Amino acid sequence: xxxxALYQIGWFACIxxxxxxxxxxxxxxxxxxxxxxxxxxxxxWRGELALIGVALALGLVVEGFQVWSGxxxxxxxxxxxxxxxxxxxxxxxxxxxxVCRGSLKGVxxxxxRAVLFGAVGGPIAFWAGERLGAVELARPSAEVxxxxxxxxxxxxxxxxxxxxxxxAPAAAxxxxxxxxxxxx
Numbered sequence: 203x204x205x206x207a208l209y210q211i212g213w214f215a216c217i218x219x220x221x222x223x224x225x226x227x228x229x230x231x232x233x234x235x236x237x238x239x240x241x242x243x244x245x246x247w248r249g250e251l252a253l254i255g256v257a258l259a260l261g262l263v264v265e266g267f268q269v270w271s272g273x274x275x276x277x278x279x280x281x282x283x284x285x286x287x288x289x290x291x292x293x294x295x296x297x298x299x300x301v302c303r304g305s306l307k308g309v310x311x312x313x314x315r316a317v318l319f320g321a322v323g324g325p326i327a328f329w330a331g332e333r334l335g336a337v338e339l340a341r342p343s344a345e346v347x348x349x350x351x352x353x354x355x356x357x358x359x360x361x362x363x364x365x366x367x368x369x370a371p372a373a374a375x376x377x378x379x380x381x382x383x384x385x386x
Contacts (some may be wrong), residue, residue, distance in 0.1 A: 205304035208235050212297045213327075216290040221335030225280025225290045232293040239300040246303075249368040254299040256364040260357045261287075261295030267353060273346050275338040290336075302365040311369060316362030317355045324354025 212232040219228015236254065243250045265287035268274060280288030302310040309315045325347040331337050339346050 203305065205239070205301055206306070208239060209297055209301045209305070211235060213294060216294050216297075217331050217334050217336045220278055220280050220288065220290050220337075223279050225288055229280070229290040229293045232290070232297050236293075236296055236300060250300065250303070253302055253361075253365055253368050254296045257295045257299035257302075257361060258292060260361060261292050264353050264357050265291055265295075268349070271349060272340050273349055275340045277337050278335055299361070302361060303369055307365075310358070310362050310365050313359050313362040313366075316358040320354035320356070320358025321351045324358075325350040 212235040215231035215235075216225075216228040219225050219231065240247045240250055269287055274287075277288050277291075280290050306319075309319050328337065328339060328350055329347075332339050
């Protein structure tokens with residue numbers, strides 16, 4: 203539960219930071235919570251960091267596509283360059299990676315569940331972000347929500363595969379057998 207609570211705190215920090223005109227403060231809070239997650243991950247921190255890297259790469263592609271295709275009418279704050287999503291949104295992608303092998307493990311380690319989760323959860327998260335004032339989605343809404351659902355379904359499926367690969371136990375070294383000369 204602590205894992206999910208930290209993610210939710212970071213999500214709200216990013217969204218409300220953007221909505222209230224403090225996008226970098228929200229992004230910094232989210233990044234700090236990622237640091238806390240890595241610090242308490244113990245020996246798993248390398249796998250967690252790798253998954254965060256995968257999530258950031260997916261976030262760059264997905265959000266770049268959304269900006270390019272006109273999904274967002276505008277971000278209320280934090281835009282560095284018009285052709286890119288704001289940093290606080292990318293921090294949220296990195297934050298999401300912190301729950302993939304933790305509190306959402308039951309969803310994210312099964313690709314079909316992750317795809318379904320992305321198809322439904324992605325549009326809901328952006329709807330909530332719009333209602334809280336961080337982003338204004340383009341109209342017509344149905345087209346936007348379908349685009350969000352499809353891209354998030356694909357992204358969550360890919361993130362699920364990465365989480366599975368990074369959660370797989372290390373292969374055991376091959377067993378060696380000793381052959382003895384025939385008795386004779």
